[in-house]
Amino acid sequence: MNFNLKLADISIGVKVNNEYTKDFCKDYLTDEPCEFSVEITQNDIDTERKISKKQNEADGIAVIDYPDEYLEVTALYRKIVAELLKYSVLLFHGCVVALNGKAYMFIAKSGTGKTTHANLWLKNIKDSYILNGDKPLLLFRDKKIYVCGTPWQGKENFGKNEILPLDGICILERGENNSISSVPFKDAFSKLIVHSHHPQDNKNMMATLDLMQNFKNTNIYCLKCNMDNEAAFTAYRKMVKRTFEEELKQNGKLVYKNVGKSMMPLIRENKDIIIIKNRTTGNFKKYDAVLYKRPSVEGRGAYILHRILKVNSDGTYWIVGDNCRKGETVLNENILGILSSVVRDKKTVNVDDLNYKIYVHLWCDLYPVRFAIFYLKEKALMTRILVNKAIHKLYLMITRK
Numbered sequence: 199m200n201f202n203l204k205l206a207d208i209s210i211g212v213k214v215n216n217e218y219t220k221d222f223c224k225d226y227l228t229d230e231p232c233e234f235s236v237e238i239t240q241n242d243i244d245t246e247r248k249i250s251k252k253q254n255e256a257d258g259i260a261v262i263d264y265p266d267e268y269l270e271v272t273a274l275y276r277k278i279v280a281e282l283l284k285y286s287v288l289l290f291h292g293c294v295v296a297l298n299g300k301a302y303m304f305i306a307k308s309g310t311g312k313t314t315h316a317n318l319w320l321k322n323i324k325d326s327y328i329l330n331g332d333k334p335l336l337l338f339r340d341k342k343i344y345v346c347g348t349p350w351q352g353k354e355n356f357g358k359n360e361i362l363p364l365d366g367i368c369i370l371e372r373g374e375n376n377s378i379s380s381v382p383f384k385d386a387f388s389k390l391i392v393h394s395h396h397p398q399d400n401k402n403m404m405a406t407l408d409l410m411q412n413f414k415n416t417n418i419y420c421l422k423c424n425m426d427n428e429a430a431f432t433a434y435r436k437m438v439k440r441t442f443e444e445e446l447k448q449n450g451k452l453v454y455k456n457v458g459k460s461m462m463p464l465i466r467e468n469k470d471i472i473i474i475k476n477r478t479t480g481n482f483k484k485y486d487a488v489l490y491k492r493p494s495v496e497g498r499g500a501y502i503l504h505r506i507l508k509v510n511s512d513g514t515y516w517i518v519g520d521n522c523r524k525g526e527t528v529l530n531e532n533i534l535g536i537l538s539s540v541v542r543d544k545k546t547v548n549v550d551d552l553n554y555k556i557y558v559h560l561w562c563d564l565y566p567v568r569f570a571i572f573y574l575k576e577k578a579l580m581t582r583i584l585v586n587k588a589i590h591k592l593y594l595m596i597t598r599k
Contacts, residue, residue, distance in 0.1 A: 204228040206287045206337045206346040207361060210278060211235030215243075218267040219274060223349045225359050234281055240266075242273040275333070275350050279395050283402055286338040288409050289395035292367075293352070294329040294345050295319045301329055301345035301362040302437055304421075305393040306370035311425060313354060315370060318430035324449045331356035336364065338409050343416060366417040366437045373422030375468070376432040376455075386418045426541075428453050428471050442489070442501055446476040446535055452489070460519030461487070461503060464540065464557065471541035472503065477533060482506055482515065485558045487537035487549070490517070490528050503537065507562055520561060 200213050203226040211232035214220070219238075220227075246269040254261045279289040292305040293312040297319075304312045319326045329345060332352030337344040343364040351357030369381065369389050390413060397403045419437060423429035431453040435445065446452050452474040456465045465472060474489045482488055487505045507525065508516035515533075518525030539548045547554055 202228050202230065202232050204230060205278065205348055206282060206285070206335045206344075208233050208282065208285055208287070210281075212274065213237040214270055214274065215240070216267045216270050219270050222271050226349055233285075236274065236277040236281060238270050238273050238277065242277070243269045246270075246273040246276070271350075275348075279335075280397065280402070282335065283395075283397065283405055283409075286409060287346075288336045288338070288406060290334055290336055291332065291393045292334065293331050293356075294334050295326055296329040296358075296360070296362055297323060297326045297438060299362060300365035300438075302365055302433075303334065303345060303367045304370055305367065305389070310370050310372060312370060313352065313356070314425055315421075315423065315429060315433070316356070318425070318427055319434065322427050322430045322449065322451075322453070323434050327358065328356035329358055329360060329362060337361065338412050341412070341415075343412055364416060366419060367413070368419045368421050368433060368437060371420060371422045372424070374424060376421070376423045376426070376429045378419050378421045378423075378432050378436045381418045381420045383414045383416075383418060386413075386420075390418075426471070428455065442491075443534060446474070450476045451538070452535060456503060460522050461505075462521040464520055464561075465503075466542075469542075472537060473539045473541070474503070474535040475538040476535050481513075481530065482509070482533065482536065484509055485562060488515075488517070488528075488533045489535045489537070490533045492526075492528075493532070501534075505558075505562065507565060518565070 199215065199217065199220060200211070201220050201223070202209055202211050203223045204210070205226060209228055209230040209232045211234070212219075212223075213235070215238065243266050247264065250264060250269065250272075251261050282289075290303065290305070292303045293316045294301050294303045295316050296302075304315060306312050313331060316328055316331070320328070330347050330351045331354050333348060333350040335346040335348055337346055344361050345364050346361045347357050347359045349357075367386075367390070368378075369386065387410070390410060391407075394406060394410065397406060417437070419433075421429070421433050423432065431445075434440065435454075440448065442452055453471060455468050456470065456472055457467060459467050484506055487503060489501060489503050492500045492502050504517045504519045504522070504525070506515045507518050510516060510527070513530055515528045515530070516525055517528045537549060539546050541547075
């Protein structure tokens, strides 16, 4: 059986034994003349069976006797990938998420959760989709790197026949908390090479290493993550380089861990996850916890989550942190969104919950009392500082004599 398919913008002639293989490649079939051809024989299938058996034994699992149809598909990709290296195309083992015309590849040790993390993007990041769930091809052309869809897209069969520019690579590692950082190419190289195709001969291995030098100009990250929704937002914010405003516009919500203690005791620093919804109304009311951007001289500003304690007659708001004594007046136009829920110890507290409303009223209605307590504490602290300074000054006077 003969047919042509197109991978990484290259037409390939294929000769196989099973109808299943052509059906497997149906989304990539083409009538264009081929640039090279491959043929899969029964000997190739038998060789693939031996490779599979050896891998099962190395993994310590029972040997799986795959049917010829399955092994033929695997043998076909092996031959194609070996030939594509001549066209500056490299096979990678990873899961690729696409968004806004760009591709983001996630690589990790088996079992870390590449597909699980990608599904978090699909669930939380609007308009994202999986370009390839397992074995994408990378096309190196004109000093740029493109990710190409293939029929070999994992057991979940996530993928599309598209070619998109690679905008970033993320190395996934399991972690209790979610954090992401940039990684220099020299530090990431050993992990990148593990997930690339390894030719058996020295010549092609050297060609592979040469191609991988192109990653020097690629954004590379390391994401330490759990499997909470926040992991997707943490990666998205860094890799796609979105501001809070852009993220709210794109997804309609914002998920992150608060920095600072100004909203204690409700929100603990770097522990509790807060979910902010995009503003849908023009005005807010007393007791709403809102996210606003505080203007600054440099123009960058700061994002603040505090609570409205008073709606002023001119349409502005008097806003104070739950753990603060002093507040500030905020313009309506500077408010970006409103708190919808808090995830505390893996339990979600919605702002519509009765317990939350009781907390808010008690805490905010007692603000004058808390204000007085804060004031007295500050005065006590200042008195202590002044006394310590006086004692220190007296000590210096005595020792000088």
